[in-house]
Amino acid sequence: MILTIGIIYLLVILVIGFVSMKKQKDMDTFYTGGRSFGPWMVALAISSTTMSGFGFIGLPGLAYQNGYPMLMISIFATAGIFVSFFILAKPMRRITQKFGALTIPDLLEVRYNSKAVRGIAALAILGGAIGYQMAQYKALGNMLQTVLGVDYKLALFIGVVILTFYVVGGGMISAVWTDFVQMLVMIVGSLIVFIGGMKMVGGMTQLNTELSAINPDMVQAYHTVGPIGVFAFISYFFIYVIGHQGQPHVVSKFYMIRKLSMLKWACIISAATYAISSLLIFSGMYSRVMVERGEMPAPASPDMVAPMFIENFFSPLVAGIIFAAVMAAIMSTSEAFLLIASSSIVRDIYQQIIKKGEALPPRKELALSRMVTIVVILLTFVLSINPPDLVGWLGNASWGIFSASLVPVLSIGILWKRATRIGAIWSASLGLTLSVGLYILKIKEIYVPALDTGAIAFIISAVSFVIISLLTKQESSAMFENDEEVKEISTNNEALSADNIS
Amino acid sequence: MFGLAPSMSIMLFVFWPLALISSCLWGVFAFKNEKREEA
Numbered sequence: 001m002i003l004t005i006g007i008i009y010l011l012v013i014l015v016i017g018f019v020s021m022k023k024q025k026d027m028d029t030f031y032t033g034g035r036s037f038g039p040w041m042v043a044l045a046i047s048s049t050t051m052s053g054f055g056f057i058g059l060p061g062l063a064y065q066n067g068y069p070m071l072m073i074s075i076f077a078t079a080g081i082f083v084s085f086f087i088l089a090k091p092m093r094r095i096t097q098k099f100g101a102l103t104i105p106d107l108l109e110v111r112y113n114s115k116a117v118r119g120i121a122a123l124a125i126l127g128g129a130i131g132y133q134m135a136q137y138k139a140l141g142n143m144l145q146t147v148l149g150v151d152y153k154l155a156l157f158i159g160v161v162i163l164t165f166y167v168v169g170g171g172m173i174s175a176v177w178t179d180f181v182q183m184l185v186m187i188v189g190s191l192i193v194f195i196g197g198m199k200m201v202g203g204m205t206q207l208n209t210e211l212s213a214i215n216p217d218m219v220q221a222y223h224t225v226g227p228i229g230v231f232a233f234i235s236y237f238f239i240y241v242i243g244h245q246g247q248p249h250v251v252s253k254f255y256m257i258r259k260l261s262m263l264k265w266a267c268i269i270s271a272a273t274y275a276i277s278s279l280l281i282f283s284g285m286y287s288r289v290m291v292e293r294g295e296m297p298a299p300a301s302p303d304m305v306a307p308m309f310i311e312n313f314f315s316p317l318v319a320g321i322i323f324a325a326v327m328a329a330i331m332s333t334s335e336a337f338l339l340i341a342s343s344s345i346v347r348d349i350y351q352q353i354i355k356k357g358e359a360l361p362p363r364k365e366l367a368l369s370r371m372v373t374i375v376v377i378l379l380t381f382v383l384s385i386n387p388p389d390l391v392g393w394l395g396n397a398s399w400g401i402f403s404a405s406l407v408p409v410l411s412i413g414i415l416w417k418r419a420t421r422i423g424a425i426w427s428a429s430l431g432l433t434l435s436v437g438l439y440i441l442k443i444k445e446i447y448v449p450a451l452d453t454g455a456i457a458f459i460i461s462a463v464s465f466v467i468i469s470l471l472t473k474q475e476s477s478a479m480f481e482n483d484e485e486v487k488e489i490s491t492n493n494e495a496l497s498a499d500n501i502s
Numbered sequence: 503m504f505g506l507a508p509s510m511s512i513m514l515f516v517f518w519p520l521a522l523i524s525s526c527l528w529g530v531f532a533f534k535n536e537k538r539e540e541a
Contacts, residue, residue, distance in 0.1 A: 068510045075513055079521035086528055208505030221509035264533040271525035275518065 002311075005320025006147045009185070009327065010162055013178050017166025020174035030171035030369045031102050031343045037176055039262040043269035045176045045332075046253045048183040050077060050244070050270075051277045052333030053139025054132070054395025056186075056326045060309075061302030063284025067211055067218025069228045073396075074278035076236050078271050080244025085267035088245055091414050092254040093263065095479060101255065103340070104248045104410065105348040111413050111479050112421040115353055120428040122348035124405035125248050127436065129341035130380055132249075132398035136334040137384035139303070143330065146307040147323050153385060159331075160381050167335045168370050168377075175335040176256065182328030186277045189325025192318055193310065194279035197286040200313055210289045218285075235452030239396070243403025243458060245411045249336035277329070283309045338380075342373040397439045400454015404431030407458065408465040416469075417480055423469030431461030 037045075055074065063070040092107065101107045104125065105118040140163075141156035148155055166174050201207045208219050217223040222233035245251060257263055287309045290296035296312050299305050310322045346369050351360065360368070408431065409424045438453035449456060503511040 068506070068514075072513060075518045075521070078518060079524075082521055082525040082528060085525070086532075090532065204504040206505075212505060216507075219505065219510055220507040221513045261533055264529045267528050268522070268526040271522055275522060 053330035060284035246406035404457035427465030
């Protein structure tokens with residue numbers, strides 16, 4: 001039964017990919033879907049790409065080990081969705097309309113008039129996307145391994161073949177449609193696990209009493225001792241509340257809505273659906289209690305906690321739906337990452353830097369975008385055969401890379417006219433090198449700081465951006481000049497109509 | 503609350519709903535004058 005539902009789910013996704021394939025015309029439709037989506041589609045695409053294999057496989061595993069502090073990541077990410085909408089949604093949608101931006105580096109070049117800023121941002125996106133994609137593939141392999149009963153490598157191969165077909169064929173149109181279906185499946189699956197699991201453990205008070213007996217720190221927002229302490233809590237705030245704005249796979253969805261005013265309800269739909277889907281993290285806490293009671297065997301790896309809990313405690317029909325939900329979480333984020341990694345190579349590095357903005361024929365653009373997407377898929381597949389770390393920590397590190405390299409130059413740059421090109425180059429470079437460098441030092445145990453490495457890199461990147469911008473000469477930016485022109489034109493029009501009335 | 507430590511109770515039952523309420527209010531207020539701006 002589990003296998004049947006899994007196959008039905010995968011077939012639906014493949015059909016969407018096949019239908020979307022015929023709608024692809026050029027690079028614009030491949031990477032942004034031709035800005036043709038309504039509020040529900042965009043909102044669910046944002047929540048389903050925010051909720052990933054990291055959230056559905058990695059976080060239950062970390063919650064199994066550490067308890068409620070890991071739920072803080074989801075709580076902060078919900079607030080992060082709000083902050084991203086608040087700061088970026090309207091300006092980004094306007095800018096893409098005015099300047100035809102397809103990617104985040106496109107927008108940064110308009111803001112700073114600099115190919116260097118574009119190049120550094122494209123490299124950061126590529127690096128972070130490959131790291132995050134490896135976390136998705138590992139989660140996908142673990143999940144299909146349980147559903148199909150085959151070994152990890154074969155499971156990973158099957159998942160990647162399906163993903164390749166519908167992402168390479170259907171591009172962003174297919175990605176957004178599958179996101180929509182996948183988010184609905186994720187909501188149903190999460191609610192079943194949350195409510196069903198809560199009944200099994202005997203209610204919330206019972207769950208927390210038993211967790212507290214194992215370790216009182218498990219029911220705190222942060223541990224009183226050890227690595228998940230108050231500094232981790234502060235780090236999560238920086239990475240997930242502030243850093244959400246730097247997640248290119250999520251914020252690039254702001255480009256896709258048909259009309260600006262349609263964004264009105266998209267924020268609450270995104271935040272609410274993300275919050276509901278993150279209830280699946282409770283499966284980590286439930287599993288810990290069940291293992292302590294002796295009703296469930298201890299998992300071999302924390303990444304197997306969610307699949308084992310579902311398989312052990314739900315009927316095959318329900319388990320099939322939940323497994324489909326977990327696969328949905330992984331695949332919806334994977335497709336977004338594959339597309340942004342591919343767009344950073346084709347659009348940002350090849351077309352805009354190497355070819356110096358030369359326009360390519362639409363068919364060639366599309367063929368190149370598809371070819372590079374396949375190369376990215378193959379590269380991340382090879383790297384994921386023997387993944388280096390737990391899904392949870394790998395995902396966390398990649399969020400850190402995006403936050404440190406992109407949030408200051410994107411968000412502060414959009415809000416603050418005094419921000420300069422030199423400040424942006426330094427900030428993005430420092431953010432990228434520090435987030436990667438400090439993470440390597442941490443996993444090699446050469447330097448293990450109390451704050452998360454991504455949060456340290458983010459703080460240094462943001463502070464250096466402000467200081468260097470203040471020390472360097474302010475430049476004009478096409479982004480603000482056009483805003484002023486638009487304001488001037490509308491003021492003149494208002495004055496003219498007032499004259500006509502009088 | 504429900505056997506949780508106060509820090510987690512605040513985050514789960516106050517901060518989380520507050521994030522959702524803010525999202526709703528953003529939609530209401532950010533687009534209050536949008537029709538006029540778009541026109």
